[in-house]
Amino acid sequence: MRNNTLGSLIWLRLMRFTNQSNGMSDAFLKRFDLTTAQFDVLVQIHVYQPLTQTELANKVTVTQGGISRMLARLEKERYIVRKQDWKTKTISLTEKAESILEQALPEQIAFQTSFFDEVLNEEEQRILYKLMTRLHKHSQIKEIPPE
Numbered sequence: 001m002r003n004n005t006l007g008s009l010i011w012l013r014l015m016r017f018t019n020q021s022n023g024m025s026d027a028f029l030k031r032f033d034l035t036t037a038q039f040d041v042l043v044q045i046h047v048y049q050p051l052t053q054t055e056l057a058n059k060v061t062v063t064q065g066g067i068s069r070m071l072a073r074l075e076k077e078r079y080i081v082r083k084q085d086w087k088t089k090t091i092s093l094t095e096k097a098e099s100i101l102e103q104a105l106p107e108q109i110a111f112q113t114s115f116f117d118e119v120l121n122e123e124e125q126r127i128l129y130k131l132m133t134r135l136h137k138h139s140q141i142k143e144i145p146p147e
Helices: 006-032 036-048 053-059 064-076 095-117 122-141
Strands: 080-085 088-093
Touching: 006 036, 006 095, 036 053, 036 064, 036 088, 036 095, 053 064, 053 088, 064 080, 088 095, 095 122
Parallel strands: none
Antiparallel strands: 080 088
16 A cells, blocks of 8 residues: 555545445435435435436436336335336336435435534535535546556
8 A cells, every 4th residue: 555646545535435334324224125226216216306217327326227127126116106208208206205205315314414524524524525526527527548
């Protein structure tokens, strides 16, 4: 690790934090019988419904193939409904999913917020948010160097 740059050390810390946070969220969300990925998908549908599978895939961190399998599972468990409107198939939440999110969403937000509130003051959180936003926007336009 002696040859690491500050940038690579930051990246490693971000990866470790993300993995730790996601693992804890998976354990936390088990009380609602949801995984972190399922929760993310349900929240995105809740906010943007009705939406297409492609629109949903662009909003979450699940691959196109993974989203198909997850939606099939969520439909089987009666969390979502898919409706065909001529050529467009849209996805919406069921009352069951809305009911679960009504309880799970504020609890998950409070749990995730606690990671930051317990360690960073408000100004530090604002700075971190601004820096992470800048990094995220740059990552969206960054290209992989040629071989």
